[in-house]
Amino acid sequence: MASYAERLELVWHEGTGLSAWAGTVDHKRIGLRYLYTGFVFFVLAGLESTLMRVQLAAPGLEVLSPQTYNELFSMHGVTMMFLVATPILSGFGNYFVPLMIGARDMAFPRLNAFGYWVFLAAGVFLNSAFLVGQAPDDGWFNYLPLASEQFTPTLAIDFYALGLIFIGISTTAGAINFIVTILKLRAPGMTLNRIPIFVWGELAFALTVVFALPVLTVANVFLELERKFGFHFYDADGGGDPVLWQHLFWFFGHPEVYLIVLPALGLVSSIIPTFSRRPMIGYTYIVLAELFIFVISFGVWVHHMFAVGLPTIALGIISAASFMVVIPSGTQIFAWLATMVSGRLVLSTAMHFVLGFLVLFVIGGLTGAMFSAVPFDQATTDSYFVVAHFHYVLAGGAMFPMFAGLYYWGPKMLGHLLDERLGKISFWLMFVGFNLTFFPMHIAGLLGQPRRTYTYASGLGWDLHNLLSTIGVFVLGAGILVTFWNWFRSRAHGEPAGEDPWSGDTLEWTTTSPPPEYNFTTIPTVRSREPAWDQPELIGGAQPPEDGGRPLTDGHTTLATTLADADPQAIVHMPHASPWPLFLTLALMLAFYGVLLSSWMVAAVGAVASAGTLMGWLWPRGETQET
């Protein structure tokens, strides 16, 4: 067995130094980069929200100017949605999808590297708006006509529109990569009904991206054409219609909300069985529910526009569809509860975060069902009640699973256990802080406090709620910092994790922590939905060939299998590390800055450089033959 590992090490080792750093295509390194970068943006967006809360702590404060407040909530929203929630959940996917399906990498390793670099570049691009003092300030949904050249003549909206187009390239590349990986790289024997639920969640996420994201891209391309070149799409004078922006934005925007929650739900579904010590109850129903959510998310966009003045019949249909979302969500929650109740619950830190998530998500879901009723929605639209609702769903529904993921998979990624005691302290601070921050917003909202307003007069009955909310942010923030501290401390000093600290059920627990560059010494043959529980011979990531393991030591290869039954089909040669994805990203970034500043020479140089680097990337070297 050792000889397999030695031979694989020779083929798969990427080396060290600058070129390995810039060129890596290892999905685990890339996954970690997504996580670290995503958390840096998380801290940034968190600081932005803290500043807002400080401003609102008491009536009439003047910590921030109204303009700064506008910029902060806009950038907070955009950052949290596009640079935090999506990339962090993709980061977990990047790291764990190949491990959970028994593959040696993602289907397109270089595209994967490219996706990360573009994410980083787009994040820098968007945030560089602060450096020139022209950060997007029209909210994360950027309504027209406010966002038109006429009313926002600065670069703020160009940063927004171009930044989102740019990040869209990354998300789309990542989504296609996930889909193909999940369809074609599953270990032999991993039939459709043995795919771990987390992997299903990433698949539903990726499908949503493929069909929803182009709509946002088109909306922003229209916007830039209008702002930079005087085209007419959204201005009524020129025959356009500002409501077109709203339709396009929300046709994308609602699926966006689900595409954040889908992988988060998947994450929860992979943690619960491990800490209930039993297989998931209702596996099929959970998978169907995730796919149903994917479908229905395309039918409910108008529920963000109940107050726009659309035909009543449209409102009725969409309202009904919105109520329907309760069915798949409820299905999953009951399956989780049944699994936990009938199992032997282990209250690890990860499980604390899962339970916390459940509570918050149910509260958010309840207020969500309230909005599905058109009259209620019209009464509360644009109030703090809405802010409370979507933070329970998004911040509760994504942030708590993300932290659960850190505690569950941290040991696998770091090779060291995280401190459970610090973890639980962190959880309680976060849970209490979260509710203290966001629960009072419901009440302030019902009492009439409008969102996106930088201050308020005293004597409206909102003072106490706002003060509590501001105190809550600091408690929440302290909890988050405890986890960060825990992470870095454990990374250096934590106890060794071993292969399987939690007795998990899926394949990632059968290999070492952290896994070697080639993931598994032999690509396993899977015979169960919980292979790590039912197939003891998998231990060490080295299922012996007589039990079905395939070492594939003759090259830098992985296995292609059939779509439904995962029967072995072919041996696929995988690309090696390459700096071209990074070069292409830099060229694209130049082009985007060129367009932003309307300096067409720079844009042209960037475009030509992009074409050139793309050629460099695709040019067949060495072997001229197609592989």
Added chain:
Amino acid sequence: MERDIEPTGRVDEFLPSYANGSTSFAWWGMAWLIATEAALFATVIVSYWYIRFRSGPIWPPDGIAAPELALPLVMSAILWSSSIPVHLADRAIRRGDQRRLRFGLLAGLLLGAAFLSLQFAVEYPSVLDEFTARTNAYGSMFFTLTGLHGLHVLVGLAFSVWVQVRAWRGAFDERRHVSVQNFAMYWHFVDVVWLFVLLTVYVSPHL
């Protein structure tokens, strides 16, 4: 050929070391790229119709005449006919027929280039006499939709050149040719989309 199979490391088990069509990762990557591109075009086309129905009973507005049909129909004939040699090239390489591969790809390239030249050198200048993309929303939609399609033809031509250079260098044979398949898939997609663009932009204003 010996290098077409490789051992898996299990006793006496060998698998092909090449992949085509739905066995290949790249083929699936292209299929999903096309899916997302289709969503992109669908969005622009739906936006066109949205603006049309919001803009009142007369379309095109502001006294602009409905577009001429003759030239676009000729262009369509040229573009759609380009799919035939591309398809033949794709079939040919499955049998290892290098000659037909090369000439099929070349014919597709020339027809595609003819389409694009007509669009930019004849069709656009004649339209620009009457209105531009800045005139009104009709003009913006006209140029955005046809321009987006033209951009895809341009990318298709670049893709075609890339595949052709490799074809002339002998990169493909009856087992290894997924790039040719992918190019053909992309090219047919661009041709199919044109049908919707044609119906929306050129035909529908006459209805």
